Each structure stands twice: as C-alpha cells, then as structure tokens.
Amino acid sequence: MSSGHGTPAADVRRFETCGRAWIGVLRHVWSAGEAGLADRGPTIEGPPLLFEIASLSWEDPILREHGDRSRPAHRAEERSRPGAPPAGPSGGPRPDADQIRWVTDLLRARPWTTSAWISLAVPGEPADGPPVPAALAFRIHGYRLIMTAMLRAQNVHRAYLAYIPLHEVQVGVAERLGLPSGPIRVFVDVPHLRVADADRVATILASQPEPNAA
Numbered sequence: 001m002s003s004g005h006g007t008p009a010a011d012v013r014r015f016e017t018c019g020r021a022w023i024g025v026l027r028h029v030w031s032a033g034e035a036g037l038a039d040r041g042p043t044i045e046g047p048p049l050l051f052e053i054a055s056l057s058w059e060d061p062i063l064r065e066h067g068d069r070s071r072p073a074h075r076a077e078e079r080s081r082p083g084a085p086p087a088g089p090s091g092g093p094r095p096d097a098d099q100i101r102w103v104t105d106l107l108r109a110r111p112w113t114t115s116a117w118i119s120l121a122v123p124g125e126p127a128d129g130p131p132v133p134a135a136l137a138f139r140i141h142g143y144r145l146i147m148t149a150m151l152r153a154q155n156v157h158r159a160y161l162a163y164i165p166l167h168e169v170q171v172g173v174a175e176r177l178g179l180p181s182g183p184i185r186v187f188v189d190v191p192h193l194r195v196a197d198a199d200r201v202a203t204i205l206a207s208q209p210e211p212n213a214a
Contacts, residue, residue, distance in 0.1 A: 012185070013051040019062025021053045022160045023208045026201055029156055029191050038153075042195040046156075049191050052183040056167040063160055066204050095120070095136065095169060103138050104176045111140045133166065138173055144182030145174040153190035157197045 013028075015021035029046035036045030060067075095103075095118050103116045116138040137148040147170035154162070167184050174181040193201055 011050060013049070014054070014183075015051060016054050017060050017062070018053055018056040018160055018163050019060040019067075021051060021163065022067075022156075023062060023205070024051065025049065025156045025159055025188075025191060026193070027205055027210070029193050030201060030205060033193065036192060038192065038194075040194065043192040044195060044198065045190060045192040047191075048187070048189050050185065050187045052185040053163060053167075054183045056164050056184065058164060060160075062208070066207070067160060068158065094165075100173060100176070103173060107138060107140055107145075107173075107177055114139055133162075136166075136169065138170075140177070140179065141182065143179065145170060145177060145179050146182045146185065147173070148185040148187065151186070151188045153192065154188045155194060156188075156191050157193055157201060159191075 013024060015024055028049055029044055033044035033046040036043040099118045103118060106113060106116050114137075118136045118138075120133050120135060133149045133151050135150045137150070139146050139148075147166070149162075149166050151162075163184070163186065166186070167181070170184055171181050
C-alpha cells in the first residue's frame with residue numbers, strides 16, 4: 001500500500017501530536033539504539049527514522065509536563081532583538097525570502113510537482129555544530145500542503161524544539177498558497193541520545209504508556 005509520496009505507508013510512523021511524536025522517537029532510540037560516539041561524547045544511536053505529525057503546539061500537554069519551556073521563550077526573545085539574524089529550526093538556517101518565493105511560485109504553477117525542494121546545507125559549516133535540516137521538501141497532496149524535513153542527525157532528547165518551528169515554516173508556505181497545511185514529515189538519518197541524558201529520558205518514558213503511535 002502506498003502513501004502517495006512514493007514511500008510505503010507501513011514505513012511511515014504516524015503521531016497525532018508533537019508530544020506523542022517526541023515520546024515515540026525517544027522510545028525508538030531507547031529500544032533499538034546501539035552504543036555510539038559523537039563529538040560531544042558517548043551516545044545511544046538509533047536506526048534511521050521516518051515519521052509524521054498531525055498537530056503541533058507549544059501547549060501540548062506532554063511538552064508542558066516534560067519539555068523545557070524556557071528554551072522556546074529564550075529563542076523568541078532572541079528573535080525579537082533588533083538586528084537579530086533569522087534563526088531556523090534548532091537555531092540553524094531557515095529558508096530565505098527568495099527560497100520561499102521560488103517554492104510558492106513553483107507549486108502555484110505546477111501543483112502536482114514533486115520538485116519543490118529547498119536545500120539548507122551551508123558549505124563549510126562546523127562539523128560539531130547543532131544538527132539542522134539539510135533540506136525541506138514541499139508537496140500539495142489531497143488539497144493540503146505536506147512538508148518533509150530531512151536531517152542528517154538529531155539529538156532527540158529535545159527534538160520537539162525543532163518540530164514546531166519547522167511546522168511554522170510549513171504554515172507560512174501554505175498560507176501563501178491559500179491552502180491548509182497537512183501533517184509534517186521528518187526523516188532523521190542518525191537519531192541519537194547522549195548517554196549523559198539517559199536517566200532523564202528513562203524517567204520520561206516511564207511516565208508514558210505505550211503505544212504512542214496513531
């Protein structure tokens with residue numbers, strides 16, 4: 001059975017909310033991960049993961065209970081400072097006005113296209129910098145705008161801090177097209193946890209019943 005995007009539906013994990021997706025991703029790495037090593041120390045490294053989230057909000061009850069709400073507030077304050085550069089998901093680059101205009105014009109002219117991709121890769125970026133999306137892909141499917149974010153790696157302990165800003169990019173493009181936004185898809189090639197965060201992650205997972213996927 002196909003999902004309509006060239007990927008078998010069974011290969012895409014689906015979550016109703018951002019909080020449930022976060023728990024699902026944590027559990028994926030926790031249950032299937034192996035010992036690894038990153039620039040910042042030992043890790044638990046999980047298999048590649050593709051999933052989608054239907055609804056995203058900072059008011060998500062799981063995020064309110066277990067998330068770090070000081071970080072979104074701090075980032076919002078930084079973005080509001082005069083002269084502050086636009087920061088994208090996870091503090092990295094975000095699509096500029098020309099990229100958004102190109103995607104919008106392409107989808108408006110060819111609503112069936114699968115070519116509306118934006119690269120966010122920055123040549124020469126530090127190898128030990130925070131993981132950010134390498135690319136964003138936009139497609140109109142079922143009269144809704146679907147967006148897929150592709151990340152080379154992600155520390156999933158605080159992964160939700162990237163998902164909601166990514167959704168804000170999707171909503172902005174959808175509004176320009178006069179369409180509702182559909183679910184957001186995320187592909188992470190190397191999802192991982194720092195061993196230093198293992199106790200905290202174990203406490204979070206113990207508080208959440210299974211299953212978390214829709």
